Amino acid sequence: MTFQKKLVGGLVLAPLMLALAACSGGDDSSEGGGESSEQKITIFQSKVEISDQLAALAEEYTEETGVEVEVLGTTGDDYFQQLQIRLNSEQGPSIFSLQNVTEAERLESYVYDLSSEEYIEHIAPDMELALGEKIVGVPYGVEGFGMIYNKDLVSPEDVADYESFVSTLEEFNAEGINGFSLAQDAYFLIGHISNYPFSVQEDPYGFVEQMNAGEVTAAETPEFQEFADFMVAIKENTPTPLSMTYDQQIGDFAAGQTAMIHQGNWASGILSEFEYDFEIGMLPFPLMGNDKLAVGVGNNWAINSQKDEAEVQAANDFLNWMSTSETGHRYIVEEFGFVPALTNIDAGELDPLSQAVLDATNDGETIPWAQSVYPANIVPNDLTPFAQAFFSEDMTAEEFLQGFDEAWQGAQ
16 A cells, blocks of 8 residues: 655645546547547646646647646646545536545545556556555656765665664764754754655555554654664664754755755755765664665646546546557656656766656565654644754653654654
8 A cells, every 4th residue: 555645735726626527438448548639628736836737638638639638727736625526516527636545435426436447557566546456646856855865975774773873873983074964944853864764564544544543652652662763773873853844954964964864755856956076875764674765756647537438438538548659758857857666767967866756666575654644734733843942952762752742643
């Protein structure tokens, strides 16, 4: 099961009536659609950054197939709420985006089962959005995080487990080099790194639910116990992250003053603004000997199951075309800027961090984003104040675990 980061998106436009055509003349099974020009589909999605590019893609699809595709506007605010309003008023789009399994569960009666569609076979291992045995979402692309490292300073065997990680931090500390850097922002401080003790569980999603219900605690869980030891070692051997901005974290790394930073492939953009003369890569955070990157999907394409058969087929044809055509692939990689979550897409030349994420994804060597199903707002409202206290006070590993449990239950 895939766990994906929760994004909040939305719309300020009033719901629009969909112009649905009952006519389904022609061969619906032909490549790229084949519906008559009277068929129309609508798309509503939360990633504002690709709105213009998606509209351009829709125009190319219409020119090629004759099927009208309307991209409904969104501002990025309250997307899921506005999607629910549209769906509940029977004015929902043909295709919409879902962030994770939690949203899919809430809209279970509206998500179409894509399991039998041929283009689904191209989804990278464990990256599909699934409800039980049903595949209900096609991933936009993938992102991953781990330890971004300076290959002149660090080798993978230097940080393969707890013992080697701590020894390496101690050596760098003695040399006046920051061995490992977090940053002060909520997810960069505690949100992402706290993913690991959940994601290495046999059932990460189920473990989050158990934590929510108070059936398990961090204090009694071996993975959390070692995580607490990691956090204490980081605090004792590196400068405080509480005064480390994201820009400074990247700048210090590019300057060779920091050996490793905990970030994702999204950092490649700002890194490219700096000049540095060493190779970089991304390593797994070695909790309990973990050797896999944390990879997730920010958004997924879903089809509205409540539409009539012709519109559902037209929506499927569009997703199939986007997933398999040369034009669709070009937009996904070049125009949308995604690291592909489909194995049939040639990603071309990627930056080293995105390439590491792509390789791990295609090989199935990933752990999920358990933080995507945390209780709403727990990271900024509860875990971040706890982490700030941890980095500013004397706190043992045992006290760290106690504080983590208190913060978690305080969010329920």
